[in-house]
Amino acid sequence: MAFDNLGPRELRVLQNLVMHYIQTADPVGSRVIANRYRMGLSPATIRNTMQDLEELGLVRQPHTSAGRIPTDSGYRVFVDLLLRPEPLTEAEQKKIKSLIAGTNRGLDALLTQTSKILGEISSQLGISISPRFEEGVLTRIDLIPVSEGRLLVIVAVKSGLAQTILMEVESDIDVDELRQMESLLNERLTGLSLGHIRKTVNERLADTSCSPRLLKLFLDTDSEIWNDQGEEKLHFTGVDKLFSQPEFAERSRLAELVRVLEEQSGLIETIKTKSIGEGIVITIGRENQMTEMQSCSIVASKYQAGKVTGTIGIIGPTRMPYSKLVSIVEYTARSLTEALSDEKKDNG
Amino acid sequence: MAFDNLGPRELRVLQNLVMHYIQTADPVGSRVIANRYRMGLSPATIRNTMQDLEELGLVRQPHTSAGRIPTDSGYRVFVDLLLRPEPLTEAEQKKIKSLIAGTNRGLDALLTQTSKILGEISSQLGISISPRFEEGVLTRIDLIPVSEGRLLVIVAVKSGLAQTILMEVESDIDVDELRQMESLLNERLTGLSLGHIRKTVNERLADTSCSPRLLKLFLDTDSEIWNDQGEEKLHFTGVDKLFSQPEFAERSRLAELVRVLEEQSGLIETIKTKSIGEGIVITIGRENQMTEMQSCSIVASKYQAGKVTGTIGIIGPTRMPYSKLVSIVEYTARSLTEALSDEKKDNG
DNA sequence: AATTGGCAATCTCTCCGCCAGAGTGCTAAA
DNA sequence: TTTAGCACTCTGGCGGAGAGATTGCCAATT
Numbered sequence: 001m002a003f004d005n006l007g008p009r010e011l012r013v014l015q016n017l018v019m020h021y022i023q024t025a026d027p028v029g030s031r032v033i034a035n036r037y038r039m040g041l042s043p044a045t046i047r048n049t050m051q052d053l054e055e056l057g058l059v060r061q062p063h064t065s066a067g068r069i070p071t072d073s074g075y076r077v078f079v080d081l082l083l084r085p086e087p088l089t090e091a092e093q094k095k096i097k098s099l100i101a102g103t104n105r106g107l108d109a110l111l112t113q114t115s116k117i118l119g120e121i122s123s124q125l126g127i128s129i130s131p132r133f134e135e136g137v138l139t140r141i142d143l144i145p146v147s148e149g150r151l152l153v154i155v156a157v158k159s160g161l162a163q164t165i166l167m168e169v170e171s172d173i174d175v176d177e178l179r180q181m182e183s184l185l186n187e188r189l190t191g192l193s194l195g196h197i198r199k200t201v202n203e204r205l206a207d208t209s210c211s212p213r214l215l216k217l218f219l220d221t222d223s224e225i226w227n228d229q230g231e232e233k234l235h236f237t238g239v240d241k242l243f244s245q246p247e248f249a250e251r252s253r254l255a256e257l258v259r260v261l262e263e264q265s266g267l268i269e270t271i272k273t274k275s276i277g278e279g280i281v282i283t284i285g286r287e288n289q290m291t292e293m294q295s296c297s298i299v300a301s302k303y304q305a306g307k308v309t310g311t312i313g314i315i316g317p318t319r320m321p322y323s324k325l326v327s328i329v330e331y332t333a334r335s336l337t338e339a340l341s342d343e344k345k346d347n348g
Numbered sequence: 349m350a351f352d353n354l355g356p357r358e359l360r361v362l363q364n365l366v367m368h369y370i371q372t373a374d375p376v377g378s379r380v381i382a383n384r385y386r387m388g389l390s391p392a393t394i395r396n397t398m399q400d401l402e403e404l405g406l407v408r409q410p411h412t413s414a415g416r417i418p419t420d421s422g423y424r425v426f427v428d429l430l431l432r433p434e435p436l437t438e439a440e441q442k443k444i445k446s447l448i449a450g451t452n453r454g455l456d457a458l459l460t461q462t463s464k465i466l467g468e469i470s471s472q473l474g475i476s477i478s479p480r481f482e483e484g485v486l487t488r489i490d491l492i493p494v495s496e497g498r499l500l501v502i503v504a505v506k507s508g509l510a511q512t513i514l515m516e517v518e519s520d521i522d523v524d525e526l527r528q529m530e531s532l533l534n535e536r537l538t539g540l541s542l543g544h545i546r547k548t549v550n551e552r553l554a555d556t557s558c559s560p561r562l563l564k565l566f567l568d569t570d571s572e573i574w575n576d577q578g579e580e581k582l583h584f585t586g587v588d589k590l591f592s593q594p595e596f597a598e599r600s601r602l603a604e605l606v607r608v609l610e611e612q613s614g615l616i617e618t619i620k621t622k623s624i625g626e627g628i629v630i631t632i633g634r635e636n637q638m639t640e641m642q643s644c645s646i647v648a649s650k651y652q653a654g655k656v657t658g659t660i661g662i663i664g665p666t667r668m669p670y671s672k673l674v675s676i677v678e679y680t681a682r683s684l685t686e687a688l689s690d691e692k693k694d695n696g
Numbered sequence: 697a698a699t700t701g702g703c704a705a706t707c708t709c710t711c712c713g714c715c716a717g718a719g720t721g722c723t724a725a726a
Numbered sequence: 727t728t729t730a731g732c733a734c735t736c737t738g739g740c741g742g743a744g745a746g747a748t749t750g751c752c753a754a755t756t
Contacts (some may be wrong), residue, residue, distance in 0.1 A: 029719055047720070065719045065736045086729050104572070106512040108456060116610075140492050144504050152510060154502055156492050162512045164454040224452070231453070237610050239587065243603035251599070255591035262464075262585050309555060346510070377748055390700050395749070413707045413748045 013049045018070050020076045027067035027248050072285035086323040107161045112235045124316035127236045131310035134195040143182045159306035164264025177211045196225035199311045248316040256292040275300045285318040299325045301333040305340035361397045366418050366426045373594050386430040436670040448687050455509045460583045472664035475584045479658035482543040491530045502659035507654040525559045546574035582612045598671025600671030604640040623648045633666040647673045649681040655686035
């Protein structure tokens with residue numbers, strides 16, 4: 001929809017209305033806008049403008065004698081046309097940086113930490129999604145026998161990421177065979193991306209003298225080693241923050257949201273399809289595919305770990321402080337990317 | 349407190365009262381017990397017994413003209429003296445086994461999965477705590493350079509567990525030196541427990557020709573490599589289940605619980621100190637140290653992965669179906685231990 | 697002595713009507 | 727085009743009334 005035909009008065013009224021509603025969570029009346037925001041107009045005039053905005057579908061009344069609240073479209077116009085990112089304070093920047101830098105237990109812990117930071121600083125729900133390893137470049141692969149019938153496979157990928165897979169194997173595997181297999185894999189596959197390996201592993205390991213029993217574990221292109229199906233994980237922290245939000249007064253709505261969060265896969269899918277582009281992506285209310293999310297907004301951004309990319313973001317009610325959240329997500333994504341980058345930041 | 353002086357009548361009334369209250373969440377009146385449970389006594393008689401139980405502090409009235417509900421002590425007597433574990437159905441057993449067996453992405457994923465199973469089957473909150481690696485026996489240690497200034501250390505422990513640590517190092521490390529260091533570590537330390545290593549690493553690596561810069565990373569006994577501080581993680585699934593429970597009608601109470609869950613460390617500590625013994629440990633309401641947990645009960649059990657032990661459990665309101673939950677936790681813990689045991693279960 | 701029926705008393709919960717408060721839409725005036 | 731005035735509408739809180747449930751106690755019964 002084109003809302004370019006909105007006059008400056010309409011825009012200002014919308015802006016003030018959205019900002020005030022974000023703060024108070026109460027429907028905003030004409031008097032508040034006229035007085036508190038010093039527009040130099042009487043409430044009656046504001047009322048007329050508000051009627052126009054209502055006809056355009058940007059605001060609505062919960063009931064006849066209440067003030068107005070923004071619709072999803074109203075928030076959309078606010079975000080697209082009126083949003084001014086509110087910069088982070090020094091303290092906030094410091095906090096984000098130091099908490100990210102202080103975590104060195106591997107990717108999983110780092111992402112948990114990141115979601116925690118986002119949740120705390122935003123007072124909303126912070127989320128982070130681990131990257132797909134598809135594009136990750138293999139650094140090393142280890143085969144470690146852990147017991148008679150089981151094998152621990154550790155796949156290390158550039159940028160310090162690693163995933164471990166526990167495999168069931170036929171019980172009698174010779175240690176020497178295993179060593180041989182291991183060096184073969186490392187020789188022929190390191191430096192390639194996992195996705196590439198999956199497609200070409202058959203050819204690359206064709207002429208080999210290895211134990212065929214062992215070999216077939218790695219030739220299976222559906223194997224979880226090269227495939228990252230189900231590998232993506234959604235971390236989230238800050239559910240308690242949402243409890244105090246009036247839009248989650250009915251228990252069922254928050255319960256639904258939590259169920260979706262715990263279920264993981266559906267939400268991961270929708271977030272990923274949304275945030276294909278660069279930079280911050282904001283999804284508002286009904287713009288969400290999932291019905292359980294249609295009273296929520298998501299502010300998301302990608303982060304990078306070498307060639308591999310994942311997503312972080314914030315979830316909250318559509319009435320969320322977008323101006324602040326945009327800055328938080330943007331800065332956190334950048335910090336995370338930095339922490340995961342191959343170059344050390346300050347190698348002076 | 350000794351409640352051995354309770355007569356069989358008192359016990360039966362208490363039992364029926366608790367069982368009925370667990371089902372309905374409504375205060376139980378004398379008539380319900382007399383009629384529905386066919387005790388062959390009139391409501392008036394039951395009333396007298398109930399007064400006795402109230403004087404003993406086992407039940408209480410929410411207000412003058414309501415039925416009775418169990419107190420924490422009441423549940424305690426129920427659990428200690430009257431509980432009959434309700435066996436799992438075939439289907440439930442199958443579900444638990446197969447979901448545990450179907451997860452082979454390493455310990456973290458397995459524990460997430462376990463908490464999910466517990467949550468689903470119990471319709472309560474399922475939790476799992478990763479084990480301390482203190483007692484874990486080192487199988488292998490890998491040093492993988494990931495970028496100029498960083499080193500990925502993978503510590504593999506018996507039973508297929510592995511943890512990865514990302515370390516900052518001085519930027520110019522020779523690959524050969526690294527290899528040398530790696531084999532040295534593997535030669536001298538595999539087969540020992542991490543706790544043991546931490547204490548003796550200084551002597552064990554004393555006479556060495558390795559690069560001292562590298563060496564000092566591993567001699568630092570506070571280093572996160574041998575130390576598992578902060579390594580323990582609490583996984584939880586099923587928060588949405590608690591929303592429908594009437595005891596969490598006030599939002600703040602559930603919010604507090606979630607905050608504690610997300611904060612991790614405090615809860616981990618209390619659960620660990622409680623469940624030192626073998627078998628199922630049940631903690632009821634006020635018996636919990638943490639104030640936020642005092643309207644909740646925990647049914648917990650240990651599981652083992654070789655020499656390493658962790659805890660799983662279920663959290664819910666004190667009004668929870670103990671009979672069923674005991675069986676669920678017990679069976680799941682056993683299945684998990686089995687899945688993590690060194691022996692393959694069915695190597696026939 | 698234990699059990700039971702009867703009964704007044706107590707407390708909650710829900711429904712209903714009432715009223716104050718807030719904000720609108722419309723109309724007429726500036 | 728803007729504003730003041732005014733009737734209208736809807737919500738939310740308060741209080742009282744009445745139904746329902748369950749108790750405690752007492753006197754009667756087994």
